[in-house]
Amino acid sequence: MAIVASCRDGARDDRRGRSTVYKTTIRLADGRELIYYDTAADQARDAVDKRQLPPANSASQLRYEPFGDTWVIYASHRQDRIYMPSAQNCPLCASTAEHLTEIPAADYEVAVFQNRFPALSAPPPEAVGTPPGTLLAERPAAGRSEVVVYTADHDSSFAELTPERVELLLDALIDRTEVLSALPGVDQVFCFENRGAEIGVTQPHPHGQIYAYPFVTPRTSKALDSARAYYRRTGRNLYDDMLAAEREDGSRVVTQTERWTAFVPHAARWPYEVHLYPHRRVPDLASLDSVERKELAEVELDIFGRFARLFDAPAPYIAGWHQAPVRDGREIFALHLELFTSRRTSDKLKYLAGSESGMDAFANDVMPEAAAARLRELAR
Numbered sequence: 004m005a006i007v008a009s010c011r012d013g014a015r016d017d018r019r020g021r022s023t024v025y026k027t028t029i030r031l032a033d034g035r036e037l038i039y040y041d042t043a044a045d046q047a048r049d050a051v052d053k054r055q056l057p058p059a060n061s062a063s064q065l066r067y068e069p070f071g072d073t074w075v076i077y078a079s080h081r082q083d084r085i086y087m088p089s090a091q092n093c094p095l096c097a098s099t100a101e102h103l104t105e106i107p108a109a110d111y112e113v114a115v116f117q118n119r120f121p122a123l124s125a126p127p128p129e130a131v132g133t134p135p136g137t138l139l140a141e142r143p144a145a146g147r148s149e150v151v152v153y154t155a156d157h158d159s160s161f162a163e164l165t166p167e168r169v170e171l172l173l174d175a176l177i178d179r180t181e182v183l184s185a186l187p188g189v190d191q192v193f194c195f196e197n198r199g200a201e202i203g204v205t206q207p208h209p210h211g212q213i214y215a216y217p218f219v220t221p222r223t224s225k226a227l228d229s230a231r232a233y234y235r236r237t238g239r240n241l242y243d244d245m246l247a248a249e250r251e252d253g254s255r256v257v258t259q260t261e262r263w264t265a266f267v268p269h270a271a272r273w274p275y276e277v278h279l280y281p282h283r284r285v286p287d288l289a290s291l292d293s294v295e296r297k298e299l300a301e302v303e304l305d306i307f308g309r310f311a312r313l314f315d316a317p318a319p320y321i322a323g324w325h326q327a328p329v330r331d332g333r334e335i336f337a338l339h340l341e342l343f344t345s346r347r348t349s350d351k352l353k354y355l356a357g358s359e360s361g362m363d364a365f366a367n368d369v370m371p372e373a374a375a376a377r378l379r380e381l382a383r
């Protein structure tokens with residue numbers, strides 16, 4: 004199957020004073036979308052995907068889990084993924100004549116494409132769910148999974164990007180959030196990165212992922228319930244008060260700028276865990292103004308750099324942008340980043356064992372104040 008269309012959406016000159024971003028959308032050989040985000044107008048982005056690919060497999064299923072009042076995603080086709088390819092076989096590097104990858108261009112800045120092995124994707128038209136009210140409820144996993152590639156440099160990492168690249172990446176995440184939020188059935192968009200073989204990453208090339216869920220995730224659902232209960236009790240916003248309390252206490256603050264504060268939460272669950280909040284509460288990335296975005300690029304690079312210097316080798320981590328659901332709780336939720344590592348020391352990992360996996364009850368042997376003190380020492 005050959006490639007079809009390549010269309011240039013043109014400059015996105017923004018109402019919030021963002022710099023111009025050039026966005027080009029093409030189709031890969033199996034019909035998936037790939038979008039280039041560029042800072043320069045004159046990049047050649049019309050390269051065609053010359054691979055022979057079978058149609059992408061997308062039959063995922065959701066099953067209702069009534070005790071947690073949530074959904075579990077089943078995507079059995081994901082078993083076929085390639086594990087830890089070398090640079091010569093990397094599907095996220097730019098294409099060359101000898102090695103055709105997921106990204107047909109010979110070079111790129113930021114590229115986003117639909118995951119070939121998606122946890123979530125548009126269901127086949129014939130897919131149906133169970134009638135409402137069934138205890139053993141299931142439905143097709145409508146939604147979308149995308150891969151966000153940060154750079155064409157296979158050996159780089161988020162912490163090594165330039166501030167300009169981090170800003171472009173942010174533009175891409177904002178655009179994806181807006182596009183995916185508008186898809187039918189999508190309830191929440193989560194932009195995240197898993198880094199390091201220790202936590203199950205299958206691709207070393209610097210990249211993140213986006214899940215557009217057809218339900219509000221358990222974590223967000225529970226946080227919104229707590230924030231609503233807090234409001235009923237006090238008439239105040241839980242996120243505002245928590246950020247104010249951490250800033251006033253100060254013992255767990257890792258770094259702060261005029262508009263952002265990064266702190267280890269008072270009840271951190273992981274050995275090293277940092278939450279980053281803008282001082283002005285907003286529901287999502289798109290709501291940040293241009294000054295907040297500029298400062299964010301600097302403060303993100305600062306904290307990711309500290310994680311890279313924590314141990315003998317860069318710490319494996321999970322980083323995720325918590326954004327308000329598409330339709331629910333937007334007036335109460337606060338956008339923030341959560342970054343954590345399961346590494347306790349250079350040679351010890353924390354595993355999710357009985358208490359955590361069995362009961363969701365975390366035990367942590369690094370005190371949050373000690374973790375914050377250590378992260379403060381790692382300033383550049």
Ligand SMILES: [Zn+2]
Pocket residue numbers: 090093094095096156157208
């Ligand atoms: Zn690569």
